[in-house]
Amino acid sequence: MDIDDLTTEETSPEVRRARPLGRTHSPLCDLVTEQLREAILSGRYTAGERLVEEQLAQEFAVSRNPIREALRILAAEGLVEVRPRHGATVAVMSHQDICEMIEVRATLEGLNARLAARRHDPKVVARLERVLEKGRRLAAGAAPKEFIALNAEFHNLLAEAGGNSTLGEMVRSLRDRTALMFSPVDSVEADRVWAEHAEITKAVIAGDEELAALLASRHVVRAGERLLRENECSDCVRGFPKGKRPQGCPNDA
Amino acid sequence: MDIDDLTTEETSPEVRRARPLGRTHSPLCDLVTEQLREAILSGRYTAGERLVEEQLAQEFAVSRNPIREALRILAAEGLVEVRPRHGATVAVMSHQDICEMIEVRATLEGLNARLAARRHDPKVVARLERVLEKGRRLAAGAAPKEFIALNAEFHNLLAEAGGNSTLGEMVRSLRDRTALMFSPVDSVEADRVWAEHAEITKAVIAGDEELAALLASRHVVRAGERLLRENECSDCVRGFPKGKRPQGCPNDA
DNA sequence: GCAGTGCACACTGCATGCAGTGTACAATGT
């Protein structure tokens, strides 16, 4: 609740360059949404875990009202599932769900890369290369969390390069929902991923639409394949401790 | 509020086949969401129109709470825009927004048709042909509203034929958001649209992935082109009466 | 006239309270 300096009144008539409080301070509902999303994406809440309103309300030190709104928003995004009169749970994704999302994401990343290549805006490209360089230095050695952030940064920038914000928003959502599983990569994987990023960027710079699309699409499928291979014997993605699995989890069948 | 027969208690021990009330009755929040979505899509609320919570609450005869939740959900779907402390408005889409959505939708419909052709499940295909036939009879002569419904039915079925529910959900959302503008078609247009549907279906039945994808994609672009042509001089899509335009509407510039 | 100030109204953001529903578990009868 970062409303701390409301007490300091304007005393001198000169322009004080006070930051526009009214514009900047977000409603609690939005803050909760962000934090909750972050918490889910970072794995602090595991798939299938119940999200009890009162509990969250105490955790965030707010009333249940903003919590409820946040939960509806996240439900609309697909990160949370709300069953009427049964409450909210972190969304559980089946093997099939993941396959579906990867298929769609591969197509959309392909389209986006194609658009990026078509425009190859020098400004955005420059920024892309900067992230690429930063990643090249850290890639293999980076902590998982750092790597994820860097990866997100690259892909967000690529989306920007595509210049289709609707598309960008959609892939971001898909990436969020699948990101949970892409997390643990060994250093060999990380190197390969980053090399692929470089290849994509090269194609974008060259304005080679066809190649950029192909590479970006394949980039998603590759990561997906590894993921699906790892999980081929379990229908649910994350390993739930026995007895704590979401109801209906095929692992219990 | 269809809770009408709660009074009828089970009196005889035999199984009464009473429908499970607990499962079926939706929370007000969901009902409001649906009705509001329907109202926006059918044009009963025009783009940029303010959606005042208290007003809606009285309209639906509920409190502001479920209204707020519905608004957040629709905002997450992109049908409504919520500015903190300024309230909600029906989303206004710029020329660019529409271009972007059409581009994405064309790609996704293409992917979906490809998948549908790959599976060409006889059962779904049979249903497709039934809708197609019904449409062929009515197409040109149908009332606009009827035509839209029929069109939606066809596309939903096609999505089902694709077998990727995530994808289906995404194209449905895109179709919703663009549907507003596709509405007024003359009978020549309607005939052409329906002929294209038939072509797509044929390719799906033949299992010709490439053709199905191409046709479906082009189908979207065609409709989009007409739309964009019509609006090429106005940046905002729907004609707002002068003085009632959403703030920032380029038509006022 | 016209910038600046104060005020009133409209609306959103949020907390609180209560009724209704789902669920687990003990009590009861068979």
Place this chain on the structure above:
DNA sequence: ACATTGTACACTGCATGCAGTGTGCACTGC
């Protein structure tokens, strides 16, 4: 032992109320 009923608890759904914020308009002094 087992099905059935009763009951207590946990939680969601929703209404209500109030504080805070945005906005338009009258008022003031110039």
